[in-house]
Amino acid sequence: MGPIPVDRIISISSEDHAHKAENILNVSDSHQTWRCKSGEKQATVILQFLKPSVISSIDVGNDNSAFVEIFVGKSTSDEFQVLLVTSSLMTLHECKNGLNVNKVRFFDTDHLSLASKESWDRVKIVCTQPYIKQSKYGLSFVTFHSKDIPQKEPIQSQSIQLGSFTLRNDDESDDISSAGRLFSKRNENKDVVRMPESPVNRLLAIHKKNLETGKHKNANSTNINIQTPLMNQVNSKSPKDSVKPKNIDLNVKKNNTITMTAVKNTEVKKKESSPSSSLLQPSRKKIKLMKNPLPATKPFSELLNNVVFVMSGYENPYRSNIRSKALEMGAKYKHNWDLSCTHLICAFINTPKYHECKRQGTYRIVKSDWIDKCHSNRCRFPWRRYALDKWEQNKPESEDEICAHTDSVETDDSDDEWNSVSAKPIPSTSQSNSSENRQNTITTSLYDLDTDIDSDLDIPKDILADESIVPLPFIDDIFRDCSFYLSSSLKPLLKQECHRYIIALEGKFSEKDKCDYIVSTDTNDLQFKNSVTPQWIWDCYDARKILPLI
């Protein structure tokens, strides 16, 4: 039973400028909701499916609506039939007291009318809220499920033939795409108490997993360990998994073709990772000494030293839980937002503090996950990963991870670190920027980060051996054959970052008058036709292609 892919929104009765209708298709973030304009009698949205489907169940996430009614129709006619009769999303009591405005209801076949036996490619959703006058209401999400086995969905788990290898996607039961995922897995094994997750969160997480187009599927066949798509992939090998030393890692693009780089990576990897872990170890040591003179570690109690935070939208006891975790890591708490504050830990957008924060131009608005994950992983993750605003999440991270000192050997920390490294590959600086060495660049950059916490020598050998199978982050070579000049007007940090990106994306550097692109923020430079801003680089990196110059 898979979710029915929605092609587009055909029409809406109205939408609030902050709560656009497309938000209902976004299952992953329950704070992004669709609401109508204030004072509407009913709020309607019509969706178009990719193809006609039989709807067997519907999940509806509410946002302040009292009732929802769902119709089905066909693109060939304007008529709609009732699929789900008007059903309550909130009781009167809840409406009047503003309680449980985001309930989720699951409607299965028993709730649906006879129309559920046919296939339809259009649905009309009608929400009403007669009890709160002038309110803006709508839904946070809606998902339609079909019993049909999806045939051409991007998320299907089909096997892919790759030469003589067969790629088989292996759904991990409850993958959650967060940096601490592997870590929490380990916790399960060790019976460590975790923050309980509500069923709704789990549901949302599963939906997210389903909907994110195959972002991270682990391929796992008996002899070959092949990691499937995308850069955000996460290796979920636990140290206990015994993997044969000859395992090969492949990075596979979204379109399921092996890229050249990935294959090269594999070769390099093969060369470098000799079967014996004792040989591997010294070489890693060396890399560390050479290339990572500044191990980013701090005592756990100082991890968030320079963070002054304000909280908004969280209720006790969760609020105090988060607050004490942050304080434990050395952050400072303030009741109200002032100029000394650095981060807003915010449950949803549009809270008064959120607006205040925005007005003052601060953009470090994060979800409580950030504190949770940093605390449980003993590692300060870049805040952007947990940004409340979607568009912030997509920007490149400007800070590195900082790990807590470990007193005793925590072997699993290495996994965790691997996890976070591979979860968001950051193109890293390397002395070797010649094209012959580019594979090495990628490989060693990974080792760079790895060795930060792997400095202890008494790590069990089998774990080190396992690490040789960790996938390499896949980075496009979009700047290949391009040469860059970094303007002296760039600030050192920015310049360094640009440098890292350009190398990672296989670009070269040359003189100002010979280069293809001048990277600058200076207005004088911007008059050159070929001048670009650092932002253009980040954008290219995100888009995975060279974007046209503006």
Place this chain on the structure above:
Amino acid sequence: MSKRKAPSDSTNPNHDFCEFLIELADYEKHVVRNKYKGNAYQKAASALAKYGKRINSGEEAQKLDGIGAKISKKIDEFLETGTLKKLDNIRVDDAAVSIKDLTRVSGIGPAKAKELYDSGVTNIDILLKNQDKLNHHQILGLKYLNDFEEKIPRNEVVEVEQIIKKTLHNLDPKYKVTICGSYRRGKEFCGDIDTLISHPSFMSHGLKKKSDKLQVVVDILKKNNLITETISLGEAKFMGVCKVNCISRRLDIRLNPYDQFYCAVLYFTGSDLFNKQMREHAIKQGFTLNEYTLRPMGSTGIPGEPVEINSEEDIFDYIDYPYKKPEERNI
């Protein structure tokens, strides 16, 4: 609902008008079988009863809700002559008289009465000799004709209520018991005893399985010597006869699904006209209300899923109708 309505209050200054209007209402309902005309007369009678002052002219009466040109003319005629031509005609009409007489029997309605009249049964005495024409209910109705015509004083209903409540609570404290009808509306006299019971284990979505709860309840009340006769007994409704003093009374017990209990209580508390008004209001508010559920109407007029009701007040709240206590529902 019942034809054994409590008499109109004789302290009411418009008592005589009410009486003739109710007589006309009964005639329209039972003989002509035009319930709309019947309802119109009944509504006019209620309006006059509520007015509180003696009406001195048809014109004055016409200002009241429910009294139009024709009824105001009848009031004028009654004021002038002390009688009503239409009523006099009815009173001498054989068929009307017979049907009125026969419908006194519980279980005999206008249709059955008309059938009996056509077959030559024109009064109760003839009926007593022709009991083969009657069903079980009608035979019992005839047997207890005089008892059932006696109005039930309030304190006797209280007595019955206590017996039923005590019995059911001994059986299972989770039982809910409410006696509805005019008793709940605070009247001093009632026509019958309308009891609603419910139990949390009995829900509307489990209705497919048979429930023997009502059977068990009735059996126990029979052992207690409260219930003396059974007119009919199904899964959800018992009709029968009970007796606490010397007079036999009509007793109905309905077992309602727990989630529909309050809609049933509202409905069976009445009054008929109050229910009608409330339903009209519900429709204006985009709901449909019946004795089982309150459902929102969809945008294409299809009733939706029943809303959750946890008290009578909830129903009023949902349709945004000012709450009326049972005593305020005597329209």
